[in-house]
Amino acid sequence: MNTEFGTYLVTQGSRSRGRTTEDVVAAAIDGGVDIVQLREKGATARERYHLGRALREQTRDADVTYLVNDRVDIAAAVDADGVHLGDEDLPIAAARDVLGAEAIVGRSVSSVEAARHAVQAGADYLGVGAVYATDSKDVHEEHAEIGTETVAAIADAVDVPIVGIGGITAANAPDVIQAGADGVAVVSAITVADDPEDATRELANAVREATTSIDR
């Protein structure tokens, strides 16, 4: 899997200041986002399907990796590149059975033990969080703040890419990368920004600089 995990947008139209998710995604693409995940908690499957098809066109045109949160069937129906699963979702192997061997299957974890378990179960990457406390409890499964220490411990424990999520901004993203994350996933830092394109670029630059400083 050659996917870049640097800057990862999780969509949530209800937290996008009246902007459509299509507009937020277009701005994020222009700003250099690497991955877009269709989340949209609270929307019906039907709504997510129709929005999901639109995002598939946008991300395909831009060569941006495109994942769907939770719902393997929506991922399959919109021809996403994969799915991101939590504790209450289908098991990783079941998702892969439905989506095929090439699909990217990610998994949310909050501990070293869960991370090891997810990798043994076949996760291609891990979403690790909440790194920092977040006020977007309505749209996150990850509530408990685990801090960069746990990010570092998980990065040491597993060999798959890990993406920090939860309360991440351009200001603290370097700490998350320094701790060992391959990328950072955000909702609000892009969706509620005054300028989502600028916000994405700022975040992507912060991630890139931190990554480069580690490589040295």
Place this chain on the structure above:
Amino acid sequence: MNTEFGTYLVTQGSRSRGRTTEDVVAAAIDGGVDIVQLREKGATARERYHLGRALREQTRDADVTYLVNDRVDIAAAVDADGVHLGDEDLPIAAARDVLGAEAIVGRSVSSVEAARHAVQAGADYLGVGAVYATDSKDVHEEHAEIGTETVAAIADAVDVPIVGIGGITAANAPDVIQAGADGVAVVSAITVADDPEDATRELANAVREATTSIDR
């Protein structure tokens, strides 16, 4: 499709008087149920997946048709015979893309117009209701009582099998069949019965006698 739609159980462990859904399904199979639909509103996808695999074994052994409510991915992952979709679920064509051409795809409708639309969209059968008022609003999407007149109008309007749902018992099932339904779907009439096997048999007999009287 040679599926029998006479007696159709929709599962709901939370309305099964402490019995497991596996036990209720086993009793319904012994009582002569034709179709089992995994519903289990309020359960997580993970829980429905694990229960769904168990029901797949039970129904396969008994040669009973097995469907999953709403979730196309769970239907695929547990190797169900198909899926039953509502207004908020994936479109019929998208479900069929995921499940394959052989899958049974049913659709809930409450009006002649919706019935025609669903059949044009490719529904293999229709769940029509709520035929009668029901107190299980927590587990049914179908709230408004449409009565046997609408069942009759839908039966006249479409050529696919239709199954009445909502407040149906062995006592009123004959009226639903007389109105033109091919079968009746129930939750409570089986799940909260003193003896789910006897209740299934009583319901199946009522449906069979009413169907035979029409054929004459």
